Amino acid sequence: MRFIWLFASLVVLASAATIKDTGKLRFDNHSVYKLKISNKLQLAIVNKLCSLSEKYDIWKDYEEYSKEVHVMVNPAELNRFQILLKLAGISNEVLIPNVQKLIDDEQVPSGRDSSTFGWTRYYELDEIEAWLDSIFAAYPSVTEEFTVGQSYEGRRIRGIKISHGTNKRGIFIESNIHAREWITSASATYFINELLTSQDTEVRNLAESYDWYIVPVFNVDGFEYSHTKNRMWRKTRQPHATNSCIGVDGNRNFDSHWLENNGASSNPCSETFAGDVAFSEPEAKALSEYLISIQDKFDVYLSFHSYGQWLLSPYGHSAEELPENYDDLQEIGTAFVDAIQNMVYGTTYVRGSTATTLYVASGSSVDWVFNELDKKVAYTIEYRDTGRYGFVLPPAQIKPNCEELMTGMIALIKKTNELGYIV
Ligand SMILES: [Zn+2]
Structure with a gap:
């Protein structure tokens, strides 16, 4: 009672x-x-x-x-x-x-940057886009802009392709589908910058051996809103037809096992609302169409999230079954986790399938790419930390987090290649 x-x-x-x-x-x-x-x-x-x-x-x-x-x-x-x-x-x-x-x-930067854009603080959408423009201007021969589509509020969802020659296999990175996870776009921009400027042999090798497709801020409306109105905003910004709660969890809106197994919510007020139908969100729909249009060009898909320090592979929609190549996914995951563990920061990541390691999450972009586009190396990366700061990761941790990503990524792609997934 x-x-x-x-x-x-x-x-x-x-x-x-x-x-x-x-x-x-x-x-x-x-x-x-x-x-x-x-x-x-x-x-x-x-x-x-x-x-x-x-x-x-x-x-x-x-x-x-x-x-x-x-x-x-x-x-x-x-x-x-x-x-x-x-x-x-x-x-x-x-x-x-x-x-x-x-x-x-x-809001307090962790240090001074010599340039106007660094990784000592978090940037708003217009600052990230201005930086992106400067990158296109500075590296015209190896970069190319692409547009995923338009957001509900009419913003362009922008991506950068980095390519050092023809006939290279692609790796696709989608970041900041959840608006409040600011460390994800900070990591994506750092990664872009390293691919273009680093002199490190392993980074050069990574940059020049593959075509990189990177969308640093995917949920542009939500991200803008998280900066200007509500730091804790997660979802898209499309109003619901009959309910006053706004937005959909973009990462539950993809048309693969959509809304199955309680892996999302049918309640418009929930943070994991899947939408009234799959691909109700123009952002998710546009990304799926863009990915279909380049599906013969890429082999690996990564989705950046925070927080928890996880490397998560399919399936998200079911804990009852594991993909056929799960052992390989675990081996690739081990390479990523060990590489990060061995760094000076000693940060521990845990790898495993989303549904068996974390929880059932259906209709995610990673599951859609894995199941519907048949890309057998697809992961969600959940960045720092494990809850001390949660979504509000201090600026002093941006660079260490980005360094971990770079080291982890070198190991992940190396192992993916060894196992024959990049064809
Ligand atoms: Zn997330």
Whole structure:
């Protein structure tokens, strides 16, 4: 009975955070909790609670590996939340006491850059695009612009192809499909820059042996919104026909096992809303069409995400089955994980299939490319960290994260090549 009363009282809501004059949503005293789940009842209670109220924002869904849920809680809700945790016997820990403090700190660059664009702070969409323009201007013989398509709000989704000659096999990178995962576009731009400027033999080899297709900011509308209005925005920005909640989880909107096995939500207010139909989002639809148009040109597909330090392979849609080439995917994954582990930072990544290692996630871009385009090397990379800062990774960690990506990528592509997947 007490649970029912608590749930009922949660349905009556105010907005999730307060807006002050800057027009940006503030997250003063919003805290992020790590919940250790020890049985199914506890999980059901947490899931129900988070689905009922805008005062909760799931940062990390439950996964079997750590048996943790990370959730951001509105301070107005904190009392009731703590009572509920006590009643349900859920052990917990505060990961972040005040999210706004991290957001404020995130605006402070970690150092000075000699050029106007560096990796000491996070950039807005127009700054990233201006940088991209400067790259096209500086390297006209090896770079080429491509357009994936148009976003719901009419922005162009831009990509860069880096090519050092004809007849090379392609590697496709899609980044920042989830708007709040800012480290992903920072990593993608760093990677582009290294491919073009690094003198390191292994990086030169990586750059010049393949054609690179890189989309640094895929969810352009959401990314812009995460900078100007709501730092914690994840989804696209297309309104729903009948519900006031906006946007779809772009990475649950692809037409491969769409909305199967509870790997996404049919609730428009959920952060993992799959859309009313597959490819309801113009961004996802455009990317699928673009990928089909170049499908004979690339062999490897990578999708950049944060956070958690995972390298995830298909399947996402089912934990009951594994792909035929799973052993190879694991071997490639081991190369990536070991290379990063051996660096000075000692950062630990875990590799495995999305559904068996993390949780069932259906309708993802990686699964679509793997299943529908038959590209047998496809991964989701979940960058730093494991929850201390979550989505608000401090600028001082941008470069280390990018260095890890470069080292991991060299190992990943080398092993992929060895196993004969790049043809
Ligand atoms: Zn993501």
